[in-house]
Amino acid sequence: MIAFWVLAPVMVIAALGILFVRKAVHAALLLAVVMISLAMLYAALEAPFLFAVQIIVYTGAIMMLFLFVLMLVGVDASDSVVETIRGQRVLAVMVGGIFAVLLGVIVGQAGIGTAVGLGAANEGGNIEGLAEVLFSQYVLAFEATAALLITAALGAMVLAHRERLVPRETQADRAAARVRAYGEHGDHLGPLAAPGVYARHNAVDTPALLPDGSPAEQSVPTVISNRGTGRPSPSYRDVDRVVGQLQSRRDDQDPATDTVVEGSGSAARGEDA
Amino acid sequence: MDDVTPFLVLSAILFSIGCVGVLTRRNAIVVFMCVELMLNASNLALVAFAKHHGNLEGQVAAFFVMVVAAAEVVVGLAIIMTIFRSRRSASVDDASLLKY
Structure with missing residues (x-):
């Protein structure tokens, strides 16, 4: 019971955090906290097999899938603050609160009495006991889950598949396009300049x-x-400063260079004359 | 530990939080996470009842819920990806073409 009283507040706080955090990645990490704590509770509830499966399947596979999709969709695909239906958030929180109180009071008042405990059922080992129930009583449902998983895998492949509508652009095509751009608009043919050092x-x-x-x-x-991120970055500010310094130096030197140029020009002209 | 009532109350709280999350969040992926939270809460209730009755069938039911949740996540995330690819948005409010 100590495990429960330690983990329950952590789980509730983490679950509430999912409602309030802005970024989806943070929500995923908080959900992982809830799931790992839940695995501990399974261990406390004499379910060692589900303890392992919870960590491997939920926190291992499903949460990683969530994180991969977040990576593909974009980490900063955050929620908009604007409500589409007015007052929907307040109403949802109210209804959720009422639901939680109702459910909690009913469960608390039910007085279901003392638990039998799984000592007898787990006597030959928890996994052996589960296997016996799974492969005798629920064998049909087990077979059905096989079909379900294959369907899900096929469905994911069909949904993720993308037909190629235009032929793939090869390196030769890109080179030809470059030369064409050079011929038509005079674009730079060679590679672009490297960033500044x-x-x-x-x-x-x-x-x-x-x-x-x-x-x-x-x-x-x-x-x-x-x-x-280019313009406001500190490096750009330094570049602007360098440009400013060069400008001011040139302004300082400008009269001198002008006279030199003029002098040489006049000298040349004088020689001509 | 001979009463599983605290576990059931915790399960109810987590389920309600998941419910509120599904209703209030706009990001489809976070909505999906809240659905997972609800499934996990129901799993906790199933495992607690298995202990209460001294019977492993509750744990088998929780196992099946996990299998179905795995399949559901795979297809659901693929659908979210497809919607994102065509509409450039993971918000549940943007996919409203059927409304008009």
Whole structure:
């Protein structure tokens, strides 16, 4: 019973957390906490086989499946805060609370008496006892689950399958498209410039500097610039500072260079004359 | 430990939390997790009753629930993936084409 009183608050808090956390990944981790605690309770309830199955199947397989789908769908596919039906959330919480109180009071008042305990049933071993029930009384249901699992596997494959509508783009196609773009629009034929390497940054989100000191936008991978992390990143601020410094230095030197150019020009002109 | 009532009360609480989660959350994957929570809560009640009656049939029923839940998760997540692929959203409110 100690296990129960330790684990029950953890489970209830974790389950309530699933309702309130913003990110789906956090909800998945909290659900894993609930499931592992539940496995402990199965052990306390004299069900060692279900203890193992709960950890292997639920926390091992099903939660990993959830996490994989979260990875594919996008971790930040978070809930919108806007209610589509007005007052639905409040009503749902109220109905859920009433349901919990009702169920709890009924179970608490039922007075089902002392438990028989599984000592006698587990005498020949819990797994042997389960196997005896499963393969004699419930053998038909067991066979049906085989069909169910095959159907589920087939269904998942059919749903996840995607027909290829256009032929696969080969490397030769990409090269031809590149040369065509060069011929039509004069696009750069070679590889793009590498991101900038500076004393403080050599990350891929830092653009390289062109000879005139302006950042080369194309040197940042499009994925990063599309994600919107390029501009506000600290490295970009450093780039802006470097550009500013170069600009100010050039402004300082500009009069001098101008006179030199003019002087040489006039000298050349003078020689011509 | 000769009374399984606390386990049943905990099971009821977890089931209710799962219910509220299904009704309030908008992300289809989190809704699915709440369904799993409800299934787990019912499993706890089944195992507790197995102990109460001194009979292994409750545990066998919980085992079957786990098998069905595994199959359900596989198909459900595949459906969510398919919807996400075509509509770019995992929100349960966005899949409302049948309404119009």
